[in-house]
Amino acid sequence: MSAAPALRLSGRATAGGAPVFGPLSLEVRAGEWTCLLGPSGVGKSTILRLLSGLGGDVAFDGVAAADDGAPLAGRVALMAQSDLLMPWLDAVANVTLGARLRGEAGRRDRATGLLGRVGLAAHAHKRPHALSGGQRQRVALARTLMEDRPVVLLDEPFSALDARSRALMQDLAAGLLGGRTVLHVTHDAAEAARLGQNVLLMTRAGITSETPPAGPVPRPFDAPETLAFQGHLQRQLMEVE
Ligand SMILES: Nc1ncnc2c1ncn2[C@@H]1O[C@H](COP(=O)(O)OP(=O)(O)OP(=O)(O)O)[C@@H](O)[C@H]1O
Numbered sequence: 001m002s003a004a005p006a007l008r009l010s011g012r013a014t015a016g017g018a019p020v021f022g023p024l025s026l027e028v029r030a031g032e033w034t035c036l037l038g039p040s041g042v043g044k045s046t047i048l049r050l051l052s053g054l055g056g057d058v059a060f061d062g063v064a065a066a067d068d069g070a071p072l073a074g075r076v077a078l079m080a081q082s083d084l085l086m087p088w089l090d091a092v093a094n095v096t097l098g099a100r101l102r103g104e105a106g107r108r109d110r111a112t113g114l115l116g117r118v119g120l121a122a123h124a125h126k127r128p129h130a131l132s133g134g135q136r137q138r139v140a141l142a143r144t145l146m147e148d149r150p151v152v153l154l155d156e157p158f159s160a161l162d163a164r165s166r167a168l169m170q171d172l173a174a175g176l177l178g179g180r181t182v183l184h185v186t187h188d189a190a191e192a193a194r195l196g197q198n199v200l201l202m203t204r205a206g207i208t209s210e211t212p213p214a215g216p217v218p219r220p221f222d223a224p225e226t227l228a229f230q231g232h233l234q235r236q237l238m239e240v241e
């Protein structure tokens, strides 16, 4: 894996002439896990799409780039908010899809291993329609982990999971993605309090940085300082108009 760059995004986004967000400015530190927390509709997914080069019909007047000057294309894995699994492929084939499109052979073992790590060993040959919402989300997570990119953008990656699976998948992702530049969108204050080495709070007024407790991530979900930070973040979210 090449060195993980810092990311920078600043500017204003519009869709059909209507504002989506901004003007705003954010920085994502190199090789660290940053959570982007904010209410529904504020523009979090749009930020991830712009950074991954999939702005679609959103017009953006600023910069969305790596700060090392090299293009981000080819260095980013995006786990989108909807799982985007191919309905005609089973779980293993969905996880290996990127590798197969790039003509890389022999990745099946790694894919099967990752499906085991996300708790789906017994479901590896099911197609998406035969999986639950949380199982589909774990296939999408395995596909993202399979990509092995220095920059990883996660859009509500654990939102469909029960509390226990969510904590397990948070631990797994934090372990496997350590040292990469991760931007993780969530609207869950508990999740940001557990995982964020940096936490950015996005409201219509812009982006502010919140200082998390010291120490390694993932933080214990029941440690007093984790819970206090979760409460602080939730309080900030409640005060958004
Ligand atoms: N292609 C588009 N055309 C028109 N409006 C758009 C487009 N993309 C996003 N928007 C609008 O921009 C705003 C931000 O959308 P976005 O999906 O980024 O929000 P979000 O913060 O990810 O919300 P959520 O937490 O609900 O996923 C919304 O009001 C949405 O309707």
Ligand SMILES: [Mg+2]
Binding pocket: 044, 045, 046, 081, 155
């Ligand atoms: Mg979104």
